[in-house]
Amino acid sequence: MVDQATTTDAFSVLESRGVSRRSFMKLCAGIAATAGLSQLAIPRIAEALEQSVIGATSGDLYPVIWIEGASCTGCTESFAQIDTPDVATVVLDVISLNYSETLSAAAGWSVEEAKAQTIEAGNYVLVYEGAVLEAWNGNALRVAGETGNEALAHAAASANAVMAVGSCAVNGGWCAAYPNPSKAMGVQMFLEKEGIDTPVINIPGCPVNPEWMMQVLVDVVMLKDPSLVKLNDFNEPSSLFDQTIHDNCPRRGHFENGEFVYEFGSEEEALGYCLYPVGCRGPQTKAMCPITRWNNRRSWCVEAGSPCIGCCEANPNDPGDNWVQVNTPFYNRFRDLRIGEFKFQPEPVAWVLTGIVAAALVVHGFGMKKTGRMDGGAPFEPIRKWDKEHPERSIGTYADPVTGGPVISEELTEENTHHPSAPADVMVANYEQEAGGEK
């Protein structure tokens, strides 16, 4: 087959293109001399360039395979914005990014070969971006002659860990929003279905915040200890997803003061007031956006004047519980509720229900009046039944409508009625006496 590598021997590939082994070694000597390296380094450079045709398998860098599933490439893009360390440092000094559809120099069979060899060698991390699609047996996404799901299952099975980056990878994201036409789901659910038990670390967000991703990469790759990543019930890093945006929001003070933005681009927005009335999902969305911020800490949604739309909301066990479904309409205070094709806002429904109940009470009142059951008002007890039965433990006070003083019934006397002002030790003593008496 012409579209597949038939050999992994680089020299035979090079020789077939007219590059002899001798001239290759000479080239390498030239490289080593000008690079100021000793002659001992020559075989290593030769090896490196040799492996430029195939996937490299050993060295100081941690091998990473980055697969784009049903993605918009937004998470790769987001990752490419990081500055501490910048992305060049990451891919040259920290990880060996052996497969990336966006950044790899190679294309076609040779990049697939690089991936295959990395998988074979093991000890790598798989980064998966985008949703997993089940429609048409996975044919909604096809890469290199196989379905995207086959590629994911294959690469995930031998990985040390899978980082599911972005809300799509966590639970399908917007792709899974009603009516979920491509049958999208997240990586964790897919791997469970396939019986692959590689640990999954979920990092939601649309896109993923590169600082969050880097934090996990540092724990997993640089410190070589995935157990340093403390995860919550959704397998998200606890340090990133256990507090709400509202908890850390710089506009929180205005929320407390009742100072709100009621229209975009208004005078209140210029004053930096709270965006709660225009739908901000900060109070229910768990993420560290106000702390890490975005794009090299330049800004974040709320600072720029937009309410949070809850893009980090992603339940890995339920594609239906995705951020679009949970949070639309974004700029309303409440999400839409749906019954089949019919959707509605809870707020008007709440008003309607309140109205119905109020109307029913009014009608009920008229009925009571009409039937004569309301004559003279309802017969309230002058003293509560319990107080009557437990006079020594009663803390009730009863005002006499005539005298304005306490009501003294036949059972209640000044001595055994406890007013709120009665000393606590007397009440405790009485209680203990009563409890002892009952035994």
Added chain:
Amino acid sequence: MTRSIIDPITRIEGHLRVEMEVENGVVSDAWVSGGCFRGMELVVQDRTPEDAAQIVQRICGVCPVSHTHASSIAAEKAYGITISNNARIVRNLIEGAQFLHSHILWFYNLCALDYVNPLNALTADVADTYELAQTLGTSMNTDFGQLKEKLAKFAANGQLSIFSGNWFECDGGTGYKMTPEADLICTAHYLEALKMQAKASEIAALLGGKMPHVMTVLPGGTSFVPTEAKLDDLWAMANEIYDWVSTTMIPDTLAIASFYPEVANYGKGCGRYIAWGVFEGPDWPYGDDYTEQMINRYLPMAVLDEQLNVSNVQESLITEYMGHSWYEGDSTYQSPYFVTDPDFTEYNVEDRYTWVKCPAYDGKPMEAGGLSRVFAAYKRGVPFVKEQVDALLVKLGGKPGQVELLQNTLGRTAARQVETLYIAGLMKDWTLELMEAIKGGDSEYFRQPLTTTGEGTGFWEAPRGALYHAEKVTNRNVDGYQIIIPSTWNLAPMNADGVHGPMEQALIGAPVEDIEMPIHALRTVHSYDPCTACAVHITEPKTGKEFKTVTSPWGVK
């Protein structure tokens, strides 16, 4: 006769496969297949236009601003409103930041590795490198000696990271032709570009909260209200990017071109071009005259025929055909709405072979993108573009006015650099314009809808080309949504008459020395800056029936 296949095509957005028939070392037939279906229009159906504007940008992480922008324009047309002048400037700035980000990333980080071999830079002479940079007139912000040491250390480690499985030895080692010194300069700029594209995104984040997926472009204007501190940051960043682009991108393009003159010999697409126009013009607003609005954009709208004659877009001439794509039936539908039920069969170049539909304008395939926009601007007489393109033509060996010479892989690649420089300059102008407007007491950024039932079309441009969003709104509820994306035009499969799509046509005739590593084909594919992430999507089948009309209800506005 033999087949050459590149699958996956890397350094693009999304998933793409190219299959070529090679005869006597030349591509004789080609099929381009886009590989992922997600169903965007179905998801925005029955939500508010504001939600739609936020959700649709998730169709593409590289050009999200253009999608939310086009969606907002469509909603504003449906709402019967025009945005305020300040909102126009803010939105132009966010869009411009994205174009700069996208073009810098595309040229250096996606496309350049087809020409530049960073591993060859290991043998560069550092002193000669400085001399060469001076001769080329390109920037020297990086310490070339230090970079060379860094590359040597990287190579000595034995892992090639993103260079694993590269094609640097293609065509018997003759595919990559630059000298080690030129490779070292361009590798330095490759790494600088990674930082500059992030800097450009920072402008989008400053005004839009975050990037990708900005938050403040929405129907009615923008929710961003500038403060003095933010304007100050904006001015500084716009200048920094302009300085880098003006001293680096055009000299590098000419330097690379001088090593690869043969790239100008192939890669002409269908020879017809569309640009819907981008960056709303200065004499805002233009009232109800949509055509006037599109012509007055900084990069104006135009439809260009084989002789590059200009005409105005007519919406009713846009159609889509499904016969070679994985959708039911083989009908041709007319804008704005049509029915497309997805239905995967099998990959078969004789029948159906892609998730991308086949759009046509006046029955013919059209090329979209930077080259189309530069042609449109040149023919509409935009002074900066005319001047720069003429200068470029002279440097490439042509004469001023011979724009047709740019119809090849090299021209398509170079045209985007002219555009990048133009936009980088405009960013500074717009920043000053916004400051002046605020000083003059203008403080309006957002307008409420005048009606919540209507229809609207957003003719706009993504960095990759002509972008079209159309929506029908009933009581602030989306009741039909349609998107035609630039890469859908460029990556189109064969039409009903068996005529190939633009990229397929561009591939046919490209030389192939090495069927395992067809580098000229890869260069041609990258010259389009393809983005399949957004090229594949469908319309709403449930409500589709009522839109199964063959005439546009609105015509051209």
